[in-house]
Amino acid sequence: MAEPVLAVEGLTRRFGTFTAVSNLSFEIEPGEIFGFLGPNGAGKSTTIRMLCGVLAPSAGKARALGLDLFTEADRVRARMGYMSQKSSLLTDLTAAENLRFFGGLYGLEGSRLAGEVEYRLKEMQVWEERDLMVSALSTGERQRVALAAATLHRPEILFLDEPTSGVDPLRRRLFWEAMDELVASGMSILVTTHNLGEADQCDRLAFIMAGNLMAYGRPRGLKEAMGRQVVELRTDRFRALQAEARRHPEVLAAELQGRAVRLSLAAGTDPAPLLSRLRAAGLEFEALPPELPSLEDLFVDLVQRSRADV
Ligand SMILES: Nc1ncnc2c1ncn2[C@@H]1O[C@H](COP(=O)(O)OP(=O)(O)OP(=O)(O)O)[C@@H](O)[C@H]1O
Ligand SMILES: [Mg+2]
Incomplete structure (x- = not known):
């Protein structure tokens, strides 16, 4: 090199x-x-x-x-x-x-x-x-x-x-x-x-x-290194969905972005059972296909983790 x-x-x-x-x-x-x-x-x-x-x-x-x-x-x-x-x-x-x-x-x-x-x-x-x-x-x-x-x-x-x-x-x-x-x-x-x-x-x-x-x-390496996938859920009741999602142990983070909730899950886990449980809790939403975290997800994660340290 x-x-x-x-x-x-x-x-x-x-x-x-x-x-x-x-x-x-x-x-x-x-x-x-x-x-x-x-x-x-x-x-x-x-x-x-x-x-x-x-x-x-x-x-x-x-x-x-x-x-x-x-x-x-x-x-x-x-x-x-x-x-x-x-x-x-x-x-x-x-x-x-x-x-x-x-x-x-x-x-x-x-x-x-x-x-x-x-x-x-x-x-x-x-x-x-x-x-x-x-x-x-x-x-x-x-x-x-x-x-x-x-x-x-x-x-x-x-x-x-x-x-x-x-x-x-x-x-x-x-x-x-x-x-x-x-x-x-x-x-x-x-x-x-x-x-x-x-x-x-x-x-x-x-x-x-x-x-x-x-x-x-x-x-790309930074996003992959987070070891996460993000599932974006579109909904009108984004605050209720965020609060409910945070109760489930596989949800590593649930952040609002506009009228959507971005759920972070460990890379490789199947989101389907979680989504079924959220629907069973009475929440309606449209789920986008899982994707790599964005740099914004990384930015938010780093800032929040540093806050948790203080
Ligand atoms: N001459 C100086 N005397 C004292 N503190 C300073 C001085 N210059 C910078 N700082 C402090 O150092 C820190 C870093 O400032 P810096 O300007 O490098 O940040 P930055 O990352 O460029 O921020 P921004 O995104 O707002 O431009 C700040 O807390 C700033 O107040
Ligand atoms: Mg500057």
């Missing part, structure tokens, strides 16, 4: 007595889109900020592109790109002026800079908007200009912190298509998102909570 482009070991960041990131270890393979998930305050941005050199770690090691990320920072950082959670674009400059400004910071100039600015704006489908002030752009356009700015110097590793928050589904898809093209051109991407549909498109995921790594792997 190729050497990982990024290998993080025991990364930790404390703010006073509070530990925001705790002993985090993970690796990113070349050319993958690596998703970083977790509730608000989990430590995602803090981790990215340490890896981009904006924030010093309290402990831990990281190697990127064959170099030590913390002791050889200058040499590595020139080969990384970063799009922060709060867009760093200058709103009173146009899209093209922003790119020229950031390109200058990366050391690009002259025709090379002009060529790169044009190439990136076209690639991100914001070339038509190049002479508009950033303040006049929509959220989706702004995010794509920010992505163009973060990739001007052709970084090998790209860190994107919630790049699609506030972006509509269509623009979100456009943004992911742009990411797919960047990966096809050889970049590796670490992206944070609260959108589990996006997470499903990642090659691998790390799920962190309260600074700790809770789950790590391919989306």
